[in-house]
Amino acid sequence: MAAPPVRGRESRTSYPAVIASYAVGLLVGASITAVVLYLAGIAWRPNEVLIASMAVCLGCIRLLRQGTVGIGGFEVPRHWESVGPIAYLGLFGIFLGAGIITTMPSATMTALILWVWMAHKISVCLLVLMVFAVGRFGSSAAAGVVRLRLLTSGSVAADRVEAGVGQLAWVDGIVCAMLGMSMLLHVLAVY
Numbered sequence: 001m002a003a004p005p006v007r008g009r010e011s012r013t014s015y016p017a018v019i020a021s022y023a024v025g026l027l028v029g030a031s032i033t034a035v036v037l038y039l040a041g042i043a044w045r046p047n048e049v050l051i052a053s054m055a056v057c058l059g060c061i062r063l064l065r066q067g068t069v070g071i072g073g074f075e076v077p078r079h080w081e082s083v084g085p086i087a088y089l090g091l092f093g094i095f096l097g098a099g100i101i102t103t104m105p106s107a108t109m110t111a112l113i114l115w116v117w118m119a120h121k122i123s124v125c126l127l128v129l130m131v132f133a134v135g136r137f138g139s140s141a142a143a144g145v146v147r148l149r150l151l152t153s154g155s156v157a158a159d160r161v162e163a164g165v166g167q168l169a170w171v172d173g174i175v176c177a178m179l180g181m182s183m184l185l186h187v188l189a190v191y
Contacts, residue, residue: 027130029096049184055179056184
């Protein structure tokens with residue numbers, strides 16, 4: 001979820017500029033990850049059976065242990081707010097948009113990142129990561145709507161949205177496992 005606007009600076013900063021900075025940051029972060037995955041694919045790419053098997057395993061883990069959080073774990077330090085709301089949310093967007101630096105509780109996204117690496121097509125890398133960035137922006141927009149409707153802080157609103165999304169862990173697990181199974185079936189059909 002997006003961080004709340006920087007405390008005490010709302011009156012001096014244009015809200016559209018802050019939102020634009022965050023959105024651009026998300027797209028920049030997604031683009032960086034797409035390029036890194038493409039370049040990593042030049043050196044080595046995992047095979048489809050490995051990715052498919054991992055997707056099935058990740059899906060099953062997500063179904064059986066719904067609170068399990070995936071890759072990442074880095075949190076943008078709150079003291080970075082001192083750079084101002086536009087720069088802070090731009091940086092926040094870059095790290096969040098990268099998809100693999102901050103905590104990512106989606107097994108399906110983890111499997112898609114591995115699949116994008118294996119696919120080794122820059123257009124596919126960019127498309128998947130851009131869709132991810134738009135989705136992250138959507139969750140942040142949802143937190144903004146909750147914030148306005150409840151007249152509460154951004155942190156409380158983000159926690160509300162996160163709790164709602166967290167209840168869909170079983171959907172993520174099923175989708176991830178089905179993605180892996182479809183990839184395995186594709187491998188069997190090709191060979």
